[in-house]
Amino acid sequence: MNRVFNYSAGPSMLPLSVLETCAKEMTDFGGSGMSVMEMSHRSKAYDAIINEAFDTFRRVMNVPDNYKILFLQGGASTQFAAVPLNLMKNGKADYVVSGEFSGKAFKEAKKYGDVRLLASSEDTNFDRIPTFTREDVRPDADYVHLCFNNTIFGTHFNEIPDTGDVPLVCDMSSCIMSEPIDISKFGMIYAGAQKNIGPAGLTVVIIREDLIGNARPDTPAMLDYKVMADANSMYNTPPCYAIYVAGLVFKWVEELGGVEKMNEINKAKAALLYKAIEETKIFHLHAQKESRSLMNVTFRTGDADLDKKFVAAAAERGMVSLAGHRKVGGMRASIYNAMPVEGVEKLAAFIKEFDAAGGEI
Numbered sequence: 001m002n003r004v005f006n007y008s009a010g011p012s013m014l015p016l017s018v019l020e021t022c023a024k025e026m027t028d029f030g031g032s033g034m035s036v037m038e039m040s041h042r043s044k045a046y047d048a049i050i051n052e053a054f055d056t057f058r059r060v061m062n063v064p065d066n067y068k069i070l071f072l073q074g075g076a077s078t079q080f081a082a083v084p085l086n087l088m089k090n091g092k093a094d095y096v097v098s099g100e101f102s103g104k105a106f107k108e109a110k111k112y113g114d115v116r117l118l119a120s121s122e123d124t125n126f127d128r129i130p131t132f133t134r135e136d137v138r139p140d141a142d143y144v145h146l147c148f149n150n151t152i153f154g155t156h157f158n159e160i161p162d163t164g165d166v167p168l169v170c171d172m173s174s175c176i177m178s179e180p181i182d183i184s185k186f187g188m189i190y191a192g193a194q195k196n197i198g199p200a201g202l203t204v205v206i207i208r209e210d211l212i213g214n215a216r217p218d219t220p221a222m223l224d225y226k227v228m229a230d231a232n233s234m235y236n237t238p239p240c241y242a243i244y245v246a247g248l249v250f251k252w253v254e255e256l257g258g259v260e261k262m263n264e265i266n267k268a269k270a271a272l273l274y275k276a277i278e279e280t281k282i283f284h285l286h287a288q289k290e291s292r293s294l295m296n297v298t299f300r301t302g303d304a305d306l307d308k309k310f311v312a313a314a315a316e317r318g319m320v321s322l323a324g325h326r327k328v329g330g331m332r333a334s335i336y337n338a339m340p341v342e343g344v345e346k347l348a349a350f351i352k353e354f355d356a357a358g359g360e361i
Helices: 016-024 044-061 075-087 100-109 225-230 240-256 258-278 304-316 341-356
Strands: 067-072 092-097 114-120 144-147 168-171 188-192 203-208 296-300 331-334
Touching: 016 240, 044 067, 044 240, 044 258, 067 225, 075 100, 075 168, 075 188, 075 203, 092 100, 100 114, 100 144, 100 168, 203 225, 240 258, 258 296, 258 341, 304 331, 304 341
Parallel strands: 092 114, 092 144, 144 168, 168 188
Antiparallel strands: 067 203, 188 203, 296 331
């Protein structure tokens, strides 16, 4: 087996043990004589799969009893419309734009009401998390929306903002399950699966029960949280296999020691990589120190040709998908939960080697 270390921002690495279980159960799940890909979502076998996934995720994330968990389709980007359609009762919302996807969410929400830009760091190419206070939030806003971790720019909210009595809605696609989170401080959290949960095709929503049931009359049924909650996320055929894999990942995190242990490992991985970059002469970090992400490390040399040389040389050594997004350039190492410590150690060593050789490698 010739596995590479995959630093892709998503779809990203999955735990090897999870992939091995998937392979073992591919043609015969639990003695059913069929793959999870083939079985009816209305069968007893699949009912057990999805309900165990719900239960394990609730334990791992310590989700309070007054919150519903939904397994949906359409990616996090579909939630950019679903959120205002379901939550904008008074027609007002405040948005924090700290990167590409929060910007897209802001643009989408403006179609549905009075949507105000609360704070932004666009003026410095999103190299930091913008700040605001609860006094800056409109008291009659239906919610405040932000993206907790910015994949493209490598920044992260290191504190949960105080929005007073206004519900906080958060896109956690690229940091879900990477750290302990006080769910009670949020009205709603949503996350695309393809970074820390499982394969693309599944979106997880955690929503406080009192926020369900307020959708606009013209909201499509597939985007109505009440419709999905009442049907236990099976109003239509769900992304069955993606939920099955996610359930295995939830178990993997739990058996490892939960999000607390996961966060401990992630902090150590990120510290190792940031230190290696900081100690070089060639490389420079994009994100300001107080806003750095544990999941996505963005860096560059300042020379586009030298960046490409680094990415190509790393790929030859089994470290792939390190090219940065076009809006930042350089490199981006996504070191999500499934990235083993060995992968970060190997990348850190290569960064030092490349720097010592002045890029002549």
